[in-house]
Amino acid sequence: MNFEKVCVIGLGYIGLPTAATLAAHSLQVTGVDTNAHVVSNLQNGQVHIREGGLNALVQSVLEAGRLTIRSAPEKADAFIIAVPTPFYEDKRADLSAVMRATEAIAPVLAPGNLVVLESTSPPGTTRNLVVPILERSGLKAGRDFYVAYSPERVLPGQILRELVENARVIGGIDAASAEAGCDLYRIFVKGEIILTDCTTAEMVKLMENTSRDINIAIANEFSRLADHLGIDIWEAVKIANLHPRVNILQPGPGVGGHCISVDPWFLVEAAPHLTPLIRTARQVNDAQPRFVLQIIERAAGGSLAGMRIGILGLSYKPNVDDLRESPAIQIAYLLKEAGAVITAYEPNCPAAVLEGLNTVSALQPAVQNAELLVLLVAHETFRQLQPQELVQLTPARAVVDCVHLWNHPSWQQAGFTVHFLGVRKE
Numbered sequence: 001m002n003f004e005k006v007c008v009i010g011l012g013y014i015g016l017p018t019a020a021t022l023a024a025h026s027l028q029v030t031g032v033d034t035n036a037h038v039v040s041n042l043q044n045g046q047v048h049i050r051e052g053g054l055n056a057l058v059q060s061v062l063e064a065g066r067l068t069i070r071s072a073p074e075k076a077d078a079f080i081i082a083v084p085t086p087f088y089e090d091k092r093a094d095l096s097a098v099m100r101a102t103e104a105i106a107p108v109l110a111p112g113n114l115v116v117l118e119s120t121s122p123p124g125t126t127r128n129l130v131v132p133i134l135e136r137s138g139l140k141a142g143r144d145f146y147v148a149y150s151p152e153r154v155l156p157g158q159i160l161r162e163l164v165e166n167a168r169v170i171g172g173i174d175a176a177s178a179e180a181g182c183d184l185y186r187i188f189v190k191g192e193i194i195l196t197d198c199t200t201a202e203m204v205k206l207m208e209n210t211s212r213d214i215n216i217a218i219a220n221e222f223s224r225l226a227d228h229l230g231i232d233i234w235e236a237v238k239i240a241n242l243h244p245r246v247n248i249l250q251p252g253p254g255v256g257g258h259c260i261s262v263d264p265w266f267l268v269e270a271a272p273h274l275t276p277l278i279r280t281a282r283q284v285n286d287a288q289p290r291f292v293l294q295i296i297e298r299a300a301g302g303s304l305a306g307m308r309i310g311i312l313g314l315s316y317k318p319n320v321d322d323l324r325e326s327p328a329i330q331i332a333y334l335l336k337e338a339g340a341v342i343t344a345y346e347p348n349c350p351a352a353v354l355e356g357l358n359t360v361s362a363l364q365p366a367v368q369n370a371e372l373l374v375l376l377v378a379h380e381t382f383r384q385l386q387p388q389e390l391v392q393l394t395p396a397r398a399v400v401d402c403v404h405l406w407n408h409p410s411w412q413q414a415g416f417t418v419h420f421l422g423v424r425k426e
């Protein structure tokens with residue numbers, strides 16, 4: 001199948017890089033978003049997402065006229081849906097954005113078109129939700145148009161490279177749909193393309209992120225055991241990983257982001273009676289911020305009431321500006337609830353405003369009055385902090401390092417007592 005014009009619906013972390021990449025491969029791309037700010041900003045050349053190389057790429061395809069930004073889909077050869085699939089309070093998937101995007105495509109759908117869902121979705125969504133909505137057009141899926149599911153599998157921070165290099169799974173509602181999807185993604189994907197059916201492709205994506213969640217949960221549980229038993233989890237993991245068939249992940253303040261902390265719930269929802277392990281892993285990771293709170297209380301010598309704490313890092317993982325579902329933010333709120341006086345600094349999102357939290361846009365105001373520093377994200381900028389310089393900026397002489405970044409003796413030499421997550425020293 002040949003593609004000249006593609007319409008990408010949802011201009012977030014996945015949709016915008018995908019739209020720009022297709023446009024850079026000489027396709028005519030319409031990027032669609034329902035958020036009026038996103039549309040007007042992009043129309044004025046302002047990119048709302050911080051991701052390596054994205055700003056320059058979007059600017060260049062906008063200037064070349066290859067990418068145009070609209071608030072509703074237009075006729076195209078292919079449509080890619082890349083909208084969020086969050087969950088409701090009871091952890092059921094909220095598919096309303098997928099439904100709205102699909103409903104918006106139906107009126108412009110034409111015979112021979114391809115529609116691809118990329119949003120992470122519960123198994124069965126493509127066949128049971130997307131297809132019936134598209135068929136409201138009067139056209140029949142599989143006979144008049146193609147439908148496929150292809151999960152994005154890119155790592156925030158590496159999106160543009162991984163979009164091209166990673167293996168891509170494409171699941172069709174039939175073999176011809178999978179082939180049509182392959183023709184589309186082959187335009188820019190250099191990695192292997194694997195064709196399967198749409199429900200398998202949906203399941204593959206959920207299994208990938210669920211297995212990562214479970215692996216992080218065991219690392220976090222090990223960190224609690226290490227704390228209980230008085231050993232150093234970081235040393236223990238390093239030694240265990242020398243075994244050729246063992247690869248324990250890193251413990252930390254918890255699991256955040258819009259993927260791993262959400263996706264496993266879609267499998268629990270699909271069959272609660274079959275998924276006790278998946279549910280428990282989610283609960284273990286969700287409880288990790290409370291474990292961090294205990295460690296901070298211990299470092300503070302008891303009550304946190306009135307204690308001035310400088311928090312370093314608020315994003316959900318290192319070197320990104322994404323604050324969604326961030327355990328660091330949960331910890332900041334827990335500290336506040338415990339009576340601490342918080343000043344929080346996120347270098348990748350210096351203008352972050354979080355209700356009820358005192359955020360600052362530079363390191364100095366975060367530390368200048370602090371009695372205790374808490375490092376929550378292993379940002380490169382924090383790795384490069386020199387303890388001899390920091391000690392001049394802050395009256396704090398104790399730090400709680402939850403990501404094992406400042407494990408160098410120079411911190412002690414500079415006068416700091418360093419407490420680590422997963423290392424209990426009496």
Ligand code: SAJ
Nearest residue numbers: 152153154155208212249250252255256257259260316317
């Ligand atoms: N984390 C740990 N310990 C670790 C690794 C991660 O505590 O050893 C934490 C991170 O700090 C973060 C969370 O887990 O809070 C998730 O981070 P991540 O880097 O594991 O994953 P994401 O959410 O940024 O991206 C994942 C990726 N999936 C896998 O690695 C299996 C990515 O490939 C997916 O495209 C993405 O989810 C997605 O969109 O689903």
